[in-house]
Amino acid sequence: MSESHPAVATVMSLLVIASIMGNILVCTVIKKNRDMRTPINYLLVNLAVADILFAVFYIPKIILGQTFIEQPEGVAGGLLCTLLTNGTLAWVGASSTVLTLVAIATGRYYVVVYPYRNTGKITMCKLRFVLAGIWILSVILQIREFGKEVHNNTCIYLWSDEFVKGVSVVLHTFVFLSSVPMIFLYTRVVYTLWFKRNDDNKLTYHQQGVLKMRKRVTLMVITISVIFAVSWSTHSILHILDDVSAYALNPFAIPISHVTLMFNSAVNPFAYALINHRFKEKIKQMISCKQSRVQVVKESQGIEMGNKTTIPTPDPCSGQCGKATSNSVNTFTGIQSS
Numbered sequence: 001m002s003e004s005h006p007a008v009a010t011v012m013s014l015l016v017i018a019s020i021m022g023n024i025l026v027c028t029v030i031k032k033n034r035d036m037r038t039p040i041n042y043l044l045v046n047l048a049v050a051d052i053l054f055a056v057f058y059i060p061k062i063i064l065g066q067t068f069i070e071q072p073e074g075v076a077g078g079l080l081c082t083l084l085t086n087g088t089l090a091w092v093g094a095s096s097t098v099l100t101l102v103a104i105a106t107g108r109y110y111v112v113v114y115p116y117r118n119t120g121k122i123t124m125c126k127l128r129f130v131l132a133g134i135w136i137l138s139v140i141l142q143i144r145e146f147g148k149e150v151h152n153n154t155c156i157y158l159w160s161d162e163f164v165k166g167v168s169v170v171l172h173t174f175v176f177l178s179s180v181p182m183i184f185l186y187t188r189v190v191y192t193l194w195f196k197r198n199d200d201n202k203l204t205y206h207q208q209g210v211l212k213m214r215k216r217v218t219l220m221v222i223t224i225s226v227i228f229a230v231s232w233s234t235h236s237i238l239h240i241l242d243d244v245s246a247y248a249l250n251p252f253a254i255p256i257s258h259v260t261l262m263f264n265s266a267v268n269p270f271a272y273a274l275i276n277h278r279f280k281e282k283i284k285q286m287i288s289c290k291q292s293r294v295q296v297v298k299e300s301q302g303i304e305m306g307n308k309t310t311i312p313t314p315d316p317c318s319g320q321c322g323k324a325t326s327n328s329v330n331t332f333t334g335i336q337s338s
Contacts, residue, residue, distance in 0.1 A: 008255045012058070015262040019055040022269030023048035029282045036282065039122045040107060040217065044272070046131055047100045047224075050138075051265035053093030058262065060085045077150035078158075086155040088145040094261065095138035095171075098178050101228055103130055104221050109185040112192050112214060141171055165243045172236035172243075179229040186222050193218060220275040224268050231257075231264040 026048040030036045072080065082088050103122065110120035122130055139146075144167040147158040157164050193215050235257040242249055272279040 008259065011259055012262055015259070015266045016055045016059060019051055019262060019266035022266060023051045023055075025283065026269050026272060026279075029279065029286065032286065033282050036278070039124060039127050040104065040221075042124075042127055042131075043100055043104050043107065043122070046134065047097060047104075047268065050093040050096035050100060051268060054090045054097070054265050055262065057084070057090035057093070058087050061087050061090075073150045078148055081148040081150055081155035082146055086145070086148060088142065088148075091142050091145055092135075092138050095141045096134055097228070097265070098175055098232065099134040099137060101221075101225055102178055102182060103134065105182040105185040105225065108189050108218055108221060112189045112218065141174070143167070144171075168243050169240055172239045175232050176236040176240075179233060182225050182229070186218075186225065189218055190222070216276055220272060223271050223275055227264050227267060227271070231260040235261055 027045050030041050030045050106120070107122040110117065110122075114120065144157065144159060144164055148155045149158055150156075159167075193211070238249060238253050238257050242254070273283055274280070
């Protein structure tokens with residue numbers, strides 16, 4: 001069994017659609033709301049972009065598996081294999097997902113455990129270097145994918161089998177071990193937020209709000225990290241066994257592990273909406289604004305058809321979509337920056 005099996009292809013197609021739509025919605029929410037443009041949320045945008053890249057460039061593998069399209073050979077075939085049909089850029093996006101989650105865990109650790117130190121915190125100035133580093137390292141981790149040719153309508157590596165397997169073992173070991181620092185960092189974060197006693201004076205109302213927001217954000221990123229760890233650890237272990245063991249894996253194993261990876265990409269936006277109250281409210285606001293604007297347009301068209309003259313109906317969402325009210329800015333500026 002492989003990705004070409006109709007059942008696997010169907011499930012993967014549904015997850016691809018859900019991943020693309022959900023992660024585009026995440027990017028749109030943060031882009032349209034100025035008060036959401038914080039370092040942690042920009043890292044979530046990067047995570048969404050990586051998930052979209054993984055989903056979009058996995059589509060050619062599904063299509064080719066369900067059709068009898070033949071790939072050209074020669075230089076053109078090699079380029080198609082490298083850049084499109086064999087999912088190379090999809091795996092670059094997958095590597096970016098891993099590194100972005102590690103960056104998020106590191107950022108939350110310094111914000112929560114050392115709130116009064118600037119060292120280690122991901123500020124807007126540092127963010128551009130963090131993002132650039134994530135994508136450069138993602139390409140390096142997938143270096144073996146950038147060298148393929150077509151043989152008998154199949155993409156094969158230009159490198160030796162020993163090199164390909166060696167790089168594969170290193171890559172999947174790195175992915176598997178990436179969960180270790182995240183476990184350590186989030187253990188400290190959870191202890192600080194939920195179990196550490198504060199012997200100082202009682203928290204002010206504002207400090208209680210900050211603490212509550214930090215708990216919500218932390219719960220959200222821990223949830224997506226746990227889903228990632230389960231999905232990717234299983235995938236990595238299977239590939240390591242396939243590379244170094246003489247034991248033949250069940251033909252269901254690798255394709256199903258790919259399904260869990262796509263599920264991981266598709267489920268992240270739902271985790272944001274279900275756990276993070278602000279994401280949920282922003283999404284509701286966007287939907288209500290669009291519905292209200294449609295109603296305004298219909299009413300305006302009805303007035304014009306009746307040849308009536310009236311004062312134009314104001315946009316009910318004017319000053320709401322994409323902008324926070326003054327109260328929300330005053331209330332959440334300190335919280336969101338953390």
